[in-house]
Amino acid sequence: MPVNADAGTDTKTEAHSLPINELFYSLQGEGKLAGVPTVFVRTSGCNLRCWFCDSYHTSWEPTHAQMTITEIVKEVESYDANHVVVTGGEPLVHEETNILLDRLSDAGYHTTVETNGTLFRDTAIDLASISPKLASSTPTAERDPKGDGEWAERHEERRIDIDALAKFVDSYETQLKFVVTDESDLEEIETLVSKIRDAADAPIRDTDVLLMPEGATRERLDENRERVAELAMEYGYRYTPRLHVDLWNDAPGT
Numbered sequence: 001m002p003v004n005a006d007a008g009t010d011t012k013t014e015a016h017s018l019p020i021n022e023l024f025y026s027l028q029g030e031g032k033l034a035g036v037p038t039v040f041v042r043t044s045g046c047n048l049r050c051w052f053c054d055s056y057h058t059s060w061e062p063t064h065a066q067m068t069i070t071e072i073v074k075e076v077e078s079y080d081a082n083h084v085v086v087t088g089g090e091p092l093v094h095e096e097t098n099i100l101l102d103r104l105s106d107a108g109y110h111t112t113v114e115t116n117g118t119l120f121r122d123t124a125i126d127l128a129s130i131s132p133k134l135a136s137s138t139p140t141a142e143r144d145p146k147g148d149g150e151w152a153e154r155h156e157e158r159r160i161d162i163d164a165l166a167k168f169v170d171s172y173e174t175q176l177k178f179v180v181t182d183e184s185d186l187e188e189i190e191t192l193v194s195k196i197r198d199a200a201d202a203p204i205r206d207t208d209v210l211l212m213p214e215g216a217t218r219e220r221l222d223e224n225r226e227r228v229a230e231l232a233m234e235y236g237y238r239y240t241p242r243l244h245v246d247l248w249n250d251a252p253g254t
Ligand SMILES: C[S@@+](CC[C@H](N)C(=O)[O-])C[C@H]1O[C@@H](n2cnc3c(N)ncnc32)[C@H](O)[C@@H]1O
Pocket: 046, 052, 053, 054, 055, 087, 088, 089, 090, 091, 114, 115, 116, 117, 130, 131, 177, 179, 212, 213, 214, 215, 216
């Protein structure tokens, strides 16, 4: 018999850990819950390499501390919030993210997972905040922040999986949040939404499709946001701000 057999759920959580890049309290800056006080748990490691990634130290150059699930939940509980966002990096590359989400759900938290939608997991998610990656995210040699386009092919192959996206839509409350760099992204968004609608049983309302201006800094958002807002009106999709960037620019822990 295992020594910890009667230690309850802690047996599982003591044994499991996740690479954590940062854990902080802020306002949800994006999507349907924008403005809601929220604790953010940012895992490190990603299966994609968007050239514009605003979390460079979880993707291009991952850095992190290893924390047990128990330590993570304890730190989340030290803040006075009901909402938790699990993000990354790509949080769903880690099997242990399931255990974290189960624990947070058991503790009564509303859980949002920010994901690129390429890796489906059956777990405790209240809002799947999916940001499928468009062709304009691919790190071509000219746009590569680190090298000479070494990741372009892998990124391109992996960035869309219609079956995985349809499974998210059928399993969870979902928002599809597209990073818009240019007007030319809209054609791909229309095609993608139509393919996901065909593949999924659950409906996707136009108000579940969100256009988010590309911009990790205030300066960049100043250039992009008005054009993206106009595109949302033209196509009948929802616009989402990046409240945290408006408020705190690119400061870490916001
Ligand atoms: C850093 S990602 C982590 C979660 C997951 N890997 C994903 O991409 O959805 C969190 C959110 O930031 C968005 N994002 C990343 N860089 C951005 C940028 N430069 N401008 C606007 N949104 C960005 C992503 O699309 C995603 O919605």
